[in-house]
Amino acid sequence: MARDATDTREKLIRAAEHLFARSGLDVPIREIHERAGQRNASAIQYHFGSKQELIKAILDRHALTDHEVRQIRADLKLRRDDPRAVVEAIVLRISQYLATDETRDYVRLVFQLLVRAPLRKDLDAGIERPDLLSFEAEADVIRSCVPQLPRRVVQERALAGITFIVLQVAERAKTIDDDQVDPLLDEHEFVENLVDMTTALLTAPAGVPAVVR
Secondary structure, three states: OOHHHHHHHHHHHHHHHHHHHHHOOOOOHHHHHHHHOOOOOOHHHHHOOOHHHHHHHHHHHHOOOHHHHHHHHHHHHHOOOOHHHHHHHHHHHHHHHHOOHHHHHHHHHHHHHHHHOOHHHHHHOOOOOHHHOOHHHHHHHHHHHOOOOOHHHHHHHHHHHHHHHHHHHHHHHHHHHOOOOOOOOOHHHHHHHHHHHHHHHHHOOOOOOOOOO
């Protein structure tokens, strides 16, 4: 690919990340072109084919390698006897997205995709999703701490745990970049508090017994 074309793709990706993070996935293509400095109204169509393919290019840009996925799963497996340690590993990994402007935009985009996605349907169908990499580790934590919970409740809690972590990190990213106020907690306090809250969410004792189906 020519250097000019590569530069244009890069500008479109960064413009889209920035705008998706702040204005949602329905931001007009025209605004992406304007932020990227593209006068050609067909630039996204030419370089990506569609807005959906542009979103896919953003996700591919930040995708973990197979080796990284194996390392994460191995680390979570080693921690499985300590619920808080499992949650800490998940929180620390996702909190790394707070490091730069680009990764903060990305985690805000990921949260939007997470809440829009048919997560429960995909789980029932056995579809493997990269955004649910830590799902099984969270489910193991729940099963070990609250063994009487039926499968569907375990799944719901594990999804809630993942969604809560990504939400909190995305909200901190927004505070850092857009709110013009200092976060209430420093980085260490933020991570520790998020680990504590998520561990409590996953391991909370059952109230009214759920009917097994």
